[in-house]
Amino acid sequence: MSQLDKTYDPSLNHQPLTPQQEAISEHVRAILDLLGEDVSREGLVKTPRRVARAMTELTRGYHEDPIAILNSAKFQEDYRQMVIVKDINFYSLCEHHMLPFYGQVHVAYIPNGEVTGLSKIGRLVDCFAHRLQIQERMTKQIREAIQEALHPLGVMVVIEAQHMCMQMRGVEKQGSITTTSDFSGAFNQAKTREEFLSLIHS
């Protein structure tokens, strides 16, 4: 267990920095200096510390257990129809540029005797989004965690996102959406996938 696990609490913003955050803030100060900034000017004096806090907050998902999140509200239920949780907003950082990508996650699964609390799907998304990510991997990780925790008859995950590393640098037209999907089990049937896709855009 790292230092962060024991001392991290997002509500305590006046807490001293952890040793990990102190080290990060030193590096941020060096980056600002290398960019030609005056790190002693008023607006920037506390910036390295703020960035250190923000970065540890935005990567807190490394210290969360996705399977434990789903297991924390798992119920026996003899329901075998598609369960859909759509329009889950997320914010993540791409691992190539450490710039935001954000959008919506849509999840469907067909239970096989076990369901999870609907809010837990949102927490699961948060857990993976609060790590350095690529959209394709995050899509797969969400599907695999649901598969592993609930053993459903099938899972499908669709993510629609905008990537700031593409848009701010002008690589892509502003507002363009990247869509990824991953599925297993019953969703191998095109008809089942179509049912889900028609429901998420209705």
Ligand SMILES: [Zn+2]
């Ligand atoms: Zn990127």
